[in-house]
Each structure stands twice: as C-alpha cells, then as structure tokens.
Amino acid sequence: MPLPAQLMDRVRQLFHLDMPDTLIRKTTVYRCLDGKTLLCTTGANLACGKANTDRNPPALAAWCWAHRQSDAVPMFVTGHDTIYRWHCTDGAPSIDATVDAVDARGFLSRNWKPAGQ
Numbered sequence: 879m880p881l882p883a884q885l886m887d888r889v890r891q892l893f894h895l896d897m898p899d900t901l902i903r904k905t906t907v908y909r910c911l912d913g914k915t916l917l918c919t920t921g922a923n924l925a926c927g928k929a930n931t932d933r934n935p936p937a938l939a940a941w942c943w944a945h946r947q948s949d950a951v952p953m954f955v956t957g958h959d960t961i962y963r964w965h966c967t968d969g970a971p972s973i974d975a976t977v978d979a980v981d982a983r984g985f986l987s988r989n990w991k992p993a994g995q
Contacts, residue, residue: 942966
C-alpha cells in the first residue's frame with residue numbers, strides 16, 4: 879500500500895529528508911507492531927525487509943574461502959540486513975558479535991522508527 883499522505887511530514891522529520899513526495903513514497907514503507915505504526919526509508923545502508931539471521935550464508939563461505947584470514951567481511955558480501963559482524967578463520971566464516979537487534983516480527987529494530995511522536 880502507498881504511504882498515506884498524513885505520514886509524509888513525519889517521514890521527513892524522522893529521516894531528515896529533503897526530497898519530493900514522489901521519491902519519499904518510492905523509498906518509504908510502513909508496518910504495524912504492537913498496535914503502533916513504524917516507518918522505514920530504504921537507502922544505501924538501510925534495509926527495510928526482514929533481518930538476515932542466517933548463521934551459515936553460502937556467499938560468506940565462498941568469500942572466506944578466497945580470503946582465508948580476513949579480520950572483517952565487507953557488507954557487500956554479508957548484506958546490510960545481517961545482524962552479525964563476521965570475520966574469516968582458516969577459510970571459514972566466524973561470527974564476531976551480534977550487532978543488531980531484531981524486533982518481534984524479525985525486522986532490524988534500528989531501521990524502523992515510530993510514526994507517533
């Protein structure tokens with residue numbers, strides 16, 4: 879469903895946007911959680927879909943095989959939706975830490991902001 883007009887000003891305020899309404903409507907989604915409306919605007923680093931909680935992603939295994947002792951795995955490999963920070967040990971992926979929280983519906987909490995003030 880398209881973003882309701884009454885949420886447009888709130889989206890601008892929450893995400894510090896200075897762009898036309900048409901672009902905001904193309905990049906912003908909303909959903910409900912516990913009776914509240916939440917907003918997310920996609921961007922280079924903002925994933926609005928469900929969080930990636932996979933502890934054995936195939937792309938990561940291939941990257942670590944090629945970069946056997948890497949201290950960090952770049953986000954172009956992990957995706958911006960992962961909840962983990964990764965490194966490679968002897969060609970295998972390893973989790974350093976869980977760096978993002980997931981809400982009750984499985985979305986990255988940090989990317990979703992309440993529409994209510």
